[in-house]
Amino acid sequence: MAGSLRSRNRRDVNATNEPIVAALDMDEPTSDLEIYSKEVLSALISDNLPPTPNNFSLYFDRLLEDKSENLRKQIQSMLELEESNDDENTIMLEQSLKKGFGSVKSILSVTANLYKNMALMTKILDKRKKELQANTEIQAAASIAASLEGDVSKLNSILKKQSLQMKTLYDETAKIVKNVENETIFDNKFGVYNKRYLMTKIEQEVELITEFKHKSSLIMIELSRELKDSVSNEKAITLMTRTIARLLLKTSRRSDTVAHYGNGVFAMLLKHTDIPSALKASERLCELVSNSNFFLADREIQLKISIGITDIATLYTVEEIVVSAMDGIEKAYSDKKIDFAVSLRQRSAQNTEKE
Template sequence: MMKQGEQHHVRNLTGSTNDLEKYAQEVLKEMIREGIPPTPSNFDAYFDKLLDGKPAAFRKRILKLLELEDGGEDNHHGVLEQYLKDAFGNVKKFLQHINLLYKNLRHLEHMLEKRLLETEAVADKDSLMTLLDVLKKDVQTMNKIIKKEAGELKERYESTSELVLEVQDYAIHEERYGVYKKNYLLTKMRKEEKLIAEFGHESTLMMVRASDKILSQITRPKVRHLILRTVARLLLKTSRRSDVVAHYEDETFAILMRHTSLDSAKQAAMRLKDLVGNTNFFVGDREVVLDVDIGIARISLDRSSEQTVICALHGLDIAYQQGDVCGICPHDK
């Protein structure tokens, strides 16, 4: 028999599930009404897009259900990348231990040679010399074996090192900030351009840079990293599940916002600005209020992905110079 608390939990879960079913039907109807093909990728983007307009209590119930889902393929790749890096670290440590053992054996061999020279001053030394000769041969044999093994391990280490470097070139996660890498962002942008060409929807790129006014006051690398890590965390907090949050370069991050118009991107920029403006921390006795500059550009078929990035960066510079919440690429106004 269920306890009262368990019955209450089941009722809540059932109610949320019913809400989810009704909402999923609403999303599907809206996509059909706007002529958007109900592919899994498009459905995911529209699911997040329409959820923004729902009451806070409803969003909370739906998001709580979604938390029960698996993290997805990209998160799985991220875990595999971390496993590979950890394995590489273990191989490196293992080789270091082998190298230390080899050095110790070399030291032992030199010590035996020294002792052999010392025994030459002994009058009755035949048996001792025989014993030391045998011991030296044994050590030399061991030394050759260890040296051979160390050479093979070194080759394996170098091969593994090259493999890891190649994997890192294809890695999609930026572990320093917990977001995606630049190469993954550009790949996703090119795919989005193909989808826009096929289905005609709108998508937007947002570039976000930690304020130079704030960073210029910080000289300690660890504190600068903390600031950038905080910016990345806030971007993840304000983004939708279908968005791609990535570290572009230096102090600049990017968000690919699928199925998002320029007007919707402006509203998102305002929410982000408010959130960032309410974030502060202390550096010594001095309070620092976080700030960012934001630029946005439409994903356009009339230019390449790289040109769209440049366009959004131009908007970012405009926001910085004019003190606006966000700057829009001049070509997209």
């Protein structure tokens, strides 16, 4: 399999016009992917980072951004053939579990309605029985009605007992689902990771930065408040916010973490990305969003976002890092000429670290 994949991608390397880093003594590479992998490994060694699978993956994505579109497409197509993500499998499991719980809830609702209808039927039979008893000429029919009432009452009693049993099972299932939700990593509403997962990833990144001294950044993104105020339609705002989430996923690297922090505010954890690179990423994201129009009835709306930027400073807690990025959003709003800004707290942290 590896041999066939190699032969399919063997071609003139110079056709891509990509710089080749020959810092490692290996056999002569036979494909663009091998050449690029050697370059990634050389970059890791040059930056004094251990060539672990995680670091290699991060640099693999990071360096690929500067390559030609032709090479990016070629490598991405190969990656798609072997991509297997444990987080994605977990997300699918979460979605299946919630869907199954929704089905159980629907069954309980149908059963409750059936019980109500049986109770109504019992009342109707009781009424008709009294009407028959008032007529002395049809005592036989009244006797049959009384017998039928007894049968319905027994059935109603059984159904009530089973309904209570089902409700108990439902309550137990609800507790299980609630416990699972406390451990979930996915936000169903916007199709990205949730706040819990984001905070965990930031905490892990702080530990990695403490160990390896590299730079990473966090950006917080929200739909422009001015735009939301001008629309005022909650359904339309939700649809626009979902559009922003899709665009964030579209522009992110595999090593980035895109999450919904809450109240329509999103976050992107940019690993091995310093502030200047985070600024460039924010600029590209703002351009991408501004070129995406949203149609509301006969009205065309140009989407707009505001972004706050901070670095992952080991001096602060995870919560303080998030607040720092949120302060960057407020700074962007304070200057009508910009859509993204670096947090003032981030600069303060840099000065403290230097001291």
